[in-house]
Each structure stands twice: as structure tokens, then as C-alpha cells.
Amino acid sequence: MPDRTSPEPATAPIPTDALVIGAGPTGLFQVFQLGLHEIHCHVVDSLPVPGGQCIELYPDKPIYDIPAVPVCTGRELVERLLTQVAPMAPTFHLAQQVSAIAPQADGRLEVTTSAGTRFLARTVFIAGGVGSFQPRHLKLDGIDRFIGRQVFHSGDTPPAVEGRHVIVLGEDDAALEAALSLADAGIDRPASVTLMHRRDAFKAASATVDRMHAACAVGWMRFVACQAIGFESSGETLTHLTVAGADGSTSLLPVDLLIVLWGLSPKLGAIADWGVMLERKQVVVDTEKFETSVPRIFAVGDVNTYPGKKKLIVCGFHEATMAAYAAAQCVFPDRPVQVQYTTTSTRLHRLLGVAPDA
Numbered sequence: 001m002p003d004r005t006s007p008e009p010a011t012a013p014i015p016t017d018a019l020v021i022g023a024g025p026t027g028l029f030q031v032f033q034l035g036l037h038e039i040h041c042h043v044v045d046s047l048p049v050p051g052g053q054c055i056e057l058y059p060d061k062p063i064y065d066i067p068a069v070p071v072c073t074g075r076e077l078v079e080r081l082l083t084q085v086a087p088m089a090p091t092f093h094l095a096q097q098v099s100a101i102a103p104q105a106d107g108r109l110e111v112t113t114s115a116g117t118r119f120l121a122r123t124v125f126i127a128g129g130v131g132s133f134q135p136r137h138l139k140l141d142g143i144d145r146f147i148g149r150q151v152f153h154s155g156d157t158p159p160a161v162e163g164r165h166v167i168v169l170g171e172d173d174a175a176l177e178a179a180l181s182l183a184d185a186g187i188d189r190p191a192s193v194t195l196m197h198r199r200d201a202f203k204a205a206s207a208t209v210d211r212m213h214a215a216c217a218v219g220w221m222r223f224v225a226c227q228a229i230g231f232e233s234s235g236e237t238l239t240h241l242t243v244a245g246a247d248g249s250t251s252l253l254p255v256d257l258l259i260v261l262w263g264l265s266p267k268l269g270a271i272a273d274w275g276v277m278l279e280r281k282q283v284v285v286d287t288e289k290f291e292t293s294v295p296r297i298f299a300v301g302d303v304n305t306y307p308g309k310k311k312l313i314v315c316g317f318h319e320a321t322m323a324a325y326a327a328a329q330c331v332f333p334d335r336p337v338q339v340q341y342t343t344t345s346t347r348l349h350r351l352l353g354v355a356p357d358a
Contacts, residue, residue: 013118016042017331019111020090020125021098024052026301026316027127028081033324035088036340036348039123039331044113048095051078052129056154056264060173060205065314077313087353093117101274101297109296123327126271126283126292126299127320136262138169140231143238150238151258158257162188165254167241169228170261171197173204176212178261183221193221194253196243200225224253231255271303279305289326290319296330298323 018034020027023045031041049055054063054074062071072080096115101124104110111119135153137144143151152158154174158166161182168179179195195212200223202209215221230242232252240252277284277293282305285291290298300323301316309315328337342348349355 013110013120014042015120016040016122018042018123018125018327019044019109019119019121020127021045022052022127022129022301022303023047023050023092023094024127024129024301025054025077025081025313026129026320027052027125028078028085029317030125030127030300030320030323031085031088031090032081033321034125034327035085035090035351036342037324037328037331037337038351039324039327041088041090042093042119042121043090044093044096044098044111044117046095046097050082050092050094051075053264054078056174058173060208063313065312067314087351097270099270101294103275103294103296107296122296122331124297125320125323125327126276126297126303127301127316128271129302135260135264138228138258138260138262140228143231145236146233146238146258150256151260153260154264158259160188161185161190161257164190164256165192165194166190166257166259167194167196167253167255168259168261169196170263171202171204172261172263173208174263175261176202176204176208178259179221180208180211180215183215190257192254195221195223196226196228196253197223198225198227199246226251285319288322290323291326298327 017039018041020030020041020043023043027043028050031043034041047056054077059075060073062073063077064071066072066077093113096113096117098111099114100112102110108120108122109124111121111124137153166182168175176195179193182190183193212223216223226243226245228241229244231238232240232242238255238258241255242250243253244250271283272278275294276297283292283299283303285299285304285306287306290300290304292299300319302311325337340348342352346355
């Protein structure tokens with residue numbers, strides 16, 4: 001987790017040379033590349049922590065196609081990128097989305113987020129993957145009124161669980177790890193922990209599945225293969241889930257806290273209203289600057305499209321590099337943009353904090 005996070009929204013817009021929308025791997029590498037040009041960044045992301053898909057969808061799955069890194073998990077990749085961008089000292093504004101972008105007469109872009117934070121940016125970089133990730137919700141009529149009190153999703157922080165009946169819905173590593181963590185909560189252990197999925201097959205790593213089955217075998221938790229089809233409540237308190245098994249039978253499960261970990265669903269959201277040219281819900285860019293149809297707005301990573309586009313992390317890294325060179329021309333119009341190498345440039349060594357006198 002980065003040390004530099006945003007304060008409460010300021011009344012006046014925050015001036016910045018660059019605003020990066022999205023803190024996934026491509027967005028983080030964009031911060032690094034901009035930093036090599038001495039361009040400071042603010043970063044906005046809809047998730048409560050940096051990392052994007054790597055953290056939310058496959059934090060513990062191995063990745064094999066990062067240059068010079070034979071294998072790393074999604075979590076490890078994000079940790080290494082955060083270490084890499086640390087000398088650039090970006091400011092993160094998490095758990096909020098960019099809701100509007102408006103070009104100004106002086107060429108800057110006024111950007112507003114869902115939290116009311118405003119920026120005046122010289123350049124904007126859309127690095128939001130395939131869109132803003134939103135948690136997949138349990139679709140039962142009336143269940144939404146318990147959200148934030150008894151029903152929680154990815155990124156939410158449930159209240160104290162001691163002595164309460166907790167049901168976790170999901171099939172991936174995040175769901176199983178959440179259930180296992182609750183089951184091993186020591187003196188603060190819930191009254192019961194139930195992992196629920198429609199069938200006894202999971203997307204989690206096999207070692208995690210083995211740990212879950214072992215916890216069930218010793219009675220720390222239980223797994224039920226069924227689906228939620230309804231609920232019961234007493235006044236404004238959720239009390240039971242109505243579930244249906246594969247054989248068609250129904251039953252009631254007591255519940256005080258329901259944690260829905262069905263992953264995230266990408267939503268293009270407000271990007272469609274920013275004036276950039278779209279093609280099949282992707283942002284059209286050129287392949288020289290990776291600039292959109294709106295000057296000074298760039299798009300890198302899975303959110304963009306161009307002839308021959310490949311949705312690979314390594315391609316996003318290339319796009320971020322080229323976009324940073326183009327941005328340097330916007331931010332420092334009177335300064336020639338030169339290619340310098342981190343192996344030999346004393347200026348870059350000072351920026352990275354590795355110069356002998358740094």
C-alpha cells in the first residue's frame with residue numbers, strides 16, 4: 001500500500017502535470033515512465049488499494065510473461081511496481097472514480113471524481129484496464145437495503161464478527177481465503193463460518209482448496225453447495241438465507257453477516273461521456289503517442305484500441321513509455337525531449353535515488 005494517499009477533497013482543484021486514471025500494472029508503470037521525465041502524478045482508482053485486476057482477480061496466480069521475471073504472482077508484480085514508482089512519489093486517490101473531464105481554455109483538463117476531488121491536469125492518462133471494476137452483487141429483491149450493515153462486497157470492511165453467523169459466497173482465492181481467515185480468527189471467532197458456492201468446484205489454487213477442505217474436516221467451518229434464492233428478515237435485520245441445493249431441496253441458513261466475493265465486473269462507465277472516440281467500448285488511440293481524439297488525453301493498456309492491439313501487460317508497458325514521451329512535450333514545451341538511459345544518465349540516477357550523492 002502506498003504511503004502517499006489523498007487528503008479530504010479540497011475546495012479548489014488540485015493542479016498537477018499528470019493525472020493517471022487506474023492503478024493497475026499499466027497505470028503504475030505509466031507513473032514510473034512519467035517520473036523519468038520529471039512529471040509528477042496524481043493517481044485515481046475505483047478500488048481501495050492499487051493493483052487493478054492483478055490484486056482483485058488473480059493475486060496469487062502465477063504470471064510468466066513479464067520481461068526478465070520468469071514467474072511472479074499478481075500480488076508480487078504490484079508490490080514490485082509500487083517499489084519501482086516510490087522515488088516518483090505519486091499521490092493516490094483511492095476508492096473513487098473519475099466522473100467528468102472538461103477541457104479548459106488554457107489547454108488543461110478539469111477532472112472531477114465521485115468523491116468530489118477536483119484536478120486541473122496538464123495531461124490525463126486513462127489506464128483503467130477494461131473499465132472501472134465494480135463488485136458483482138447478489139441479486140435478490142430487497143437485499144440491497146442491508147448493504148453496508150450486514151451485506152458486504154469486495155473492498156468493504158465488515159464489522160466485528162465475534163459470535164456471529166457469517167456466510168461467504170464465492171469460488172476463487174479471495175472467497176476461500178476470506179472464509180479461512182474468519183475460521184481461524186482465534187478468540188474473536190464467529191459463531192459459524194459457511195462458504196457457499198453452487199457446486200463443489202473452485203477457481204482457487206489447489207493448495208487453497210485443500211486448506212479449506214481441511215478446515216471443514218476439523219469443524220472450523222463448513223462448505224455448502226447451493227444457491228441463494230431468497231432471505232428472511234426481522235424488521236431491518238437480515239436473519240436467514242433461503243438456499244436451494246442441486247437436488248431442488250430448499251433450506252434456511254442463519255446469517256448475521258453475508259460477504260459476497262463473486263469478483264469484479266468491469267464497467268466502461270463515465271468514459272463514454274468524456275468526448276474521446278470509442279470503438280466497441282474501447283478508446284481509440286494513435287500508435288505514435290497513444291493519444292486519444294481529445295488532445296492531452298492519452299489511453300494505455302486494455303482500455304485502448306488500435307490496429308494490431310494485443311491485451312497483454314507487456315504491451316501496456318510499451319504504450320505507457322511512448323505516452324510519457326508525448327506528455328513531456330506537452331508539460332515542457334520549451335525543453336527538448338531526449339532519450340536517456342537509466343544505465344548511464346546521472347539525471348535519471350538522481351531521480352531514482354541511486355546516484356552516489358543521492
